[in-house]
Amino acid sequence: MLVLSPLLVPLATALLIALLHRQPVRVRRTVSLAGALLLAFCAGALLIAVEQTGRLSLAVGGWPLPYAIELAADRLSAALVFITAVLGVAVLLYQTSRADSAPETPTLHPLLHGLLAAVGAAFVTADLFNLYVWFELMLIAVLGLLVHGGEPRQLQAAFAYLALNLVGTLLLLIAVALLYGATGHLNFSALHQAAQRPELAAVLPVYVALLGLALLLKAGAFPLFFWLPASYHTLPAPVLALIGGLLTKVGVYALLRLLGEVFSAAPAVLYEALGGIALLTMVAGGLGAVYHWDLRRILAFHIVSQIGYLLLGIALASPAGAAATLFFTLHNIAAKASLFLIAGLIWALAGHHDLRRIGGLYAARPGLALLFLIAALALVGVPPLSGFWGKYLLVRESFAQERWLWGGAALAVGLLTLYSMLKIGLEAFWKPHPTGDGIAPVAGLGPAYGAVILLTALILVMGLWPEPFIHYAEAAAASLARGGSTP
């Protein structure tokens, strides 16, 4: 039953809050935060249970496998569910502050929990069609959150998001159908066995490539990322942190699960192509971040750039590469969400998201400057912060496989990241405020600081004490390499 909790807890919370729509905002917020805390508790229990048994599985409806829809959690799933729940708690805590939080309409919290349910379920499903359904549910929840404010810029961004992502989910559906037609299965372990059949060797790589293309669009990889910087900057800070922190990573998780475990017998040319795409994604995202001056757009392009690193670990097609991707994903969700939340705080204090209109935050708020510095340097990969270890694992494995270009590019793009983070640091924090009014005191920012400190603590723990995290990621990657079977 525990394996159902990432789906059931947020769905039940969403329903409960929808029923409480006549209650005051305070009640809905409390229920929402309690639901996220319960999810985090269940995710922690799931983490412990998976650590003891290796893999938890549930065949829904009591049908025999492989025909039932299977929900299964291994180490990879459990870790991602846990970080999702932690991010949910941080974001809902932040929403109670006055730092660029979303308007508290009755639909806000049900949509947020619907998104958490879809993301959590996508992490624990072991059925290809079911995975498609969760991608659709994520799309619906995000669209609801995009149009939530109702301003023209938000609706226009929502349409761009809808059109491009719908094409992605349709490609996903077509790929799922073709794979079902070829193998007769949708269950991950059944697909893994069917993929070994010699008579399928000619068609299966084509179908897997189509599946990969659809998931690359969802992950925001080059050249399919245009929906991401076109829409993300219209969202309020906590919603942006949740969506920007999680959604693209679900695409990466699905790629890791399918290319690293289910179809690990795919021909090498697919991984070669993925490596090239990863390289271009890193560079394109980095260059976009260098060009822009709006905080939210810089950070949106950074998502794209970091996706390149995550894809590189999958393209290396080795347990060490998969372990690097998992560690990097955990670090990146925390660091990225932290930066988006800090951007909301900067907006609340300095009055704008554009770096040309703000400044003087270092003198007025040294504590915020320190929090920004930790998250920014973690993203760049400066030791001893979490990003360093993620990048170290990735570059070490690239060089061990004599992929000099891949590893070299991963190091070089760090310079672009450093440059754009320095730009934020110099413009928003160091230079004086352009209009000279300074920073006005704003009340009600306490919970926002609390949320940022929670994520910063995670970055610091992963950076200063990385050993258990790396061991965990290596154990998760080893179980992927065994095809999901417990030893």
Added chain:
Amino acid sequence: MSALLALTIALIAAAGVYLTLSRDLFRCIVGLAVLGSAANLIVFAAGRFGPLQPAILPAGATELAATAANPLPQALVLTAIVISFALLCFALVLGARLRQQGASDDTNQWRAAEPPDTDPVKPAVLG
């Protein structure tokens, strides 16, 4: 039969892609719906053709007759149709709301989310 259906799906998909690529708001939405129908037909075709008998168990039986159609693709298509119908409705309402707000039919004219750059080297200031 399969060749005929493959050709039909190809035609529908081509029409869907053509319409989706249009800059016109309404054509784009219709194109997405048509493309969705092509995807649904592919799911259906993946279950193979042949038996036309409905996949319904006779009273007292525990196994389907060998002449019954494959029920799984039908269940998959049904799920996909429900989702794509919901998204189509959402897209239509979104389109109508955008027109109410005075947005142009030509999606290329939409500049509220991404204002045009005024400076040759630096991007515009966003709202």
